[in-house]
Amino acid sequence: MALDADVVRLRRGDLNALAELITRYQNRLYRYLLRIVRQPAEAEDLFQQTWLRVIEKIRSFDASRNFDAWLFTLARNLAIDHLRRVRPKSLDEPIASSEHNELEADRIPSKDPTPLDDALAAERRMEISEAMSELPMIYREVLTLRFEDEMKIEEIAQVTAIPISTVKSRLRRSMERLRYALEARYPGGLQP
Amino acid sequence: MSDHAKIRELLPLAAAGALTSAEEEQVAEHLRSCIACSNELAAWRPIASELYRLPTPQPSPRLVQATLMRAQAKLTEQAEHDWNRRVVIVLVAFAWLLTFANWAVFRLVSGRFGTLLDLQFGHTWISFAAFNALGWLAGGVAAVLLAVRQRDQRRLA
Numbered sequence: 001m002a003l004d005a006d007v008v009r010l011r012r013g014d015l016n017a018l019a020e021l022i023t024r025y026q027n028r029l030y031r032y033l034l035r036i037v038r039q040p041a042e043a044e045d046l047f048q049q050t051w052l053r054v055i056e057k058i059r060s061f062d063a064s065r066n067f068d069a070w071l072f073t074l075a076r077n078l079a080i081d082h083l084r085r086v087r088p089k090s091l092d093e094p095i096a097s098s099e100h101n102e103l104e105a106d107r108i109p110s111k112d113p114t115p116l117d118d119a120l121a122a123e124r125r126m127e128i129s130e131a132m133s134e135l136p137m138i139y140r141e142v143l144t145l146r147f148e149d150e151m152k153i154e155e156i157a158q159v160t161a162i163p164i165s166t167v168k169s170r171l172r173r174s175m176e177r178l179r180y181a182l183e184a185r186y187p188g189g190l191q192p
Numbered sequence: 193m194s195d196h197a198k199i200r201e202l203l204p205l206a207a208a209g210a211l212t213s214a215e216e217e218q219v220a221e222h223l224r225s226c227i228a229c230s231n232e233l234a235a236w237r238p239i240a241s242e243l244y245r246l247p248t249p250q251p252s253p254r255l256v257q258a259t260l261m262r263a264q265a266k267l268t269e270q271a272e273h274d275w276n277r278r279v280v281i282v283l284v285a286f287a288w289l290l291t292f293a294n295w296a297v298f299r300l301v302s303g304r305f306g307t308l309l310d311l312q313f314g315h316t317w318i319s320f321a322a323f324n325a326l327g328w329l330a331g332g333v334a335a336v337l338l339a340v341r342q343r344d345q346r347r348l349a
Contacts, residue, residue: 014273018263021254030236032250048259055266072296121245128242146208147243153210175204179239 007067011058022051028149029075035144036079038133044166046082051074069158072145076159083137131181139174146171195222200231207236232263269346280335289332291324 006024010019029050034043055075061070145151145159147178153171157164199222205211208218222228298320 013267015267018267019256020259022259022263026251026256027248031249034249040249044255047251049254050261051259051263052266055263055270058291096324101332122247125242125246128239129246132243132246144242146210147240148245148248150247151243168210169210171210172201172204175208175236175239178243179204179236 001031003092004067007058007061011061016110018051021054028098029071031148032072032141032144033075033079035132035140035148036076036137037083042082042086045073049078052177054079066155066158068151069155070140072149072159073161076141127185128178128182131178133173134181135177138170139177142167142170143178196226196229199226203229204236204240205232207240219341224323233337283331285327290335291327294324295320 006017006020010015010021030043030047030097033046033050034040037043050071054071057074080186132143133145141160142156145156148155151159153164153167156167156171160167162170199219201217202211202215206216211219219233223233
């Protein structure tokens, strides 16, 4: 696999290459960390720590690996260590709803808020985002990697270091739990 | 588990686009004859579709700048560390070179340069060993003191 030019430059200690990579990955990486830890301030700190870890480890990065998967694996390890230290229960349990009343995603206005349909759709997505944040960490993670980062199942398996069959069963369970939560909010079901 | 139940388990994955081509064929085949599963898949699709379109949370604009500043400090520290390691290697090699060169100087001073490789345990040999041991000890202490001082400076920065 050919190495990304910016990754090659970063291996030589080029700060501009790092700036390029951070800019390129900032939204995806931040979103992934926010979905895992659910607190914007913690996600921002982990975002910085992830890039510092990239600098430390870039020389040992195996060129045959996918940089995206490697980057997300570093971020994941840091986020899980952080949760183990700060909120060990959050690795398994959903948090109380008061703790995530102000999700970062909630503060993002719709791109086109004037038509009623768009407003309703934005509200629905917010509801989904909230329902998703109430799921356990392993389910939130697999949902964000599949749907928001649009990673293939094989890439998710690399990032999470679990077999493909486990990724699929996690994905299925996460969707089932999300649907259950949404049906409790919308008894009539989601309108396409 | 019946085929129907197996296919039903695959439906959320079908909506998520996470099936292999063989599984996709299996599902398509089953849906041709099962209205219940077709309806079930139809219920999964809007959920998947909304998940693909969730709003992306944006990091604060200062985050990238703050990350770059910390990264720059880290890169500088790493470059300094690499430089220090190279300097230490060169200095140690140079010190060994001087140690061997000193032997010749000692033999010359003691008037026995002709027997350069004669390692008889004598007065010259003891002086040579003591001189070099003192040199290495002083060098080692200086290196440790410098390393401690540098570490303290880094902590304060």
